[in-house]
Amino acid sequence: MIRLRHATKTFPVGGGLTVLRGVDLDIRANEYVGILGASGSGKSTLLYILGLLDRPTTGTLHFRDRDMSTLSDDQLSEIRGQTIGFIFQAFHLIPQLSVIENVELPLFYQHRPPRVRRRRARRCLEQVQLLHRIDHMPPQLSGGECQRTAIARALVTDPDLVLADEPTGNLDSKTGSEIFDIFANLHAQGRTFVVITHDPAIANRIPRIVRISDGRIEEDVSR
Ligand SMILES: Nc1ncnc2c1ncn2[C@@H]1O[C@H](COP(=O)(O)OP(=O)(O)O)[C@@H](O)[C@H]1O
Ligand SMILES: [Mg+2]
Known part of the structure; x- marks a missing residue:
């Protein structure tokens, strides 16, 4: 699904801050990959490049055999909207919208009709076991419920x-x-997952672990 080759990333701060130093990474469809590494090692930068939110400074990214460097930002964001879901540490829910309205939002931007939005949002909220909270507002939710809402929105x-x-x-x-129980279920249903974590107990449950150190892949083990 993804083929990253010799990827570097340098941010234009100071005299240039190099954060990725030649990363090769292949991710196949239906894989479940964990990314581990110290704070500042380049994990988020790598994930954003894999997710077409950012581009490598040098090197290439192929997504489904297509060279992403030839595409415009608009083309990238279209691919992103149709094929990639993001989940962040800070849930980024909109506090003025209810749970189901938050989940529907990506479909709203895709101009889907209201009935389609409702139906799909309900189905995703069911997958994260949150149907009983659909009309709640984010400030009324626990942290776990906020993240489950964000997962439903990503799906x-x-x-x-x-x-x-x-x-x-x-x-x-x-x-x-x-x-992570929810992620394991979704992976079993055939989705491809790439997850950054620094919790060793959770990393133990992930079938493939890529360890990043100072902008390089230090270890890549599957079990
Ligand atoms: N947009 C940016 N502009 C400048 N520096 C950045 C930017 N994004 C990340 N960095 C820097 O790159 C380094 C790696 O960041 P990041 O990929 O977020 O690491 P990690 O997720 O492993 O903690 C850090 O020093 C961070 O400050
Ligand atoms: Mg990070």
């Missing part, structure tokens, strides 16, 4: 690839473990 466009950046960083370990 509502039926993405092939789901990327999560420390999705349990704001949650206690039991709630975090429940979030």
Whole structure:
């Protein structure tokens, strides 16, 4: 699904801050990959490049055998909207919208009719076991419920690839473990997952672990 070759990333700060230093990474459809590494090692930068939110400074990214460097930002964002779902540590819900309205939002931007939006949003909220909260507002939810809402929102466009950046960083370990139960179920249903985590107990449950150190892949093990 993804083929990243010799990717570097340098941010134009100071004399140039190099954060990725030659990363090769292949991700096949239906894989479940965990990314581990110290804070500042380049994990989020790598995830954003895999998710077409950013581009490598040098090197190439092929997504489904297509060279992404030849596409415009608009073309990238169209591919992103149709095939990739994102989950972040800070849930980024809109507090003035109800749970189901938050989940529907990506479909609203895709100009889907209201009945389609409702139906798909309900189905995704069912998958994260949150149907009983659909009319609640985000400030009324627990942290785990906020993240489950954000997961439903990431799934509502039926993405092939789901990327999560420390999705349990704001949650206690039991709630975090429940979030990863949901990921395991979704992976079993055939989605491709790439998840950044720094929790070793959670990393133990992920079938492939890529360890990043100072902008390089230090280890890539499957079990
Ligand atoms: N947009 C940016 N502009 C400048 N520096 C950045 C930017 N994004 C990340 N960095 C820097 O790149 C380094 C790696 O960041 P990041 O990929 O977020 O690491 P991690 O997710 O592993 O903690 C950090 O030093 C960070 O400050
Ligand atoms: Mg990060």
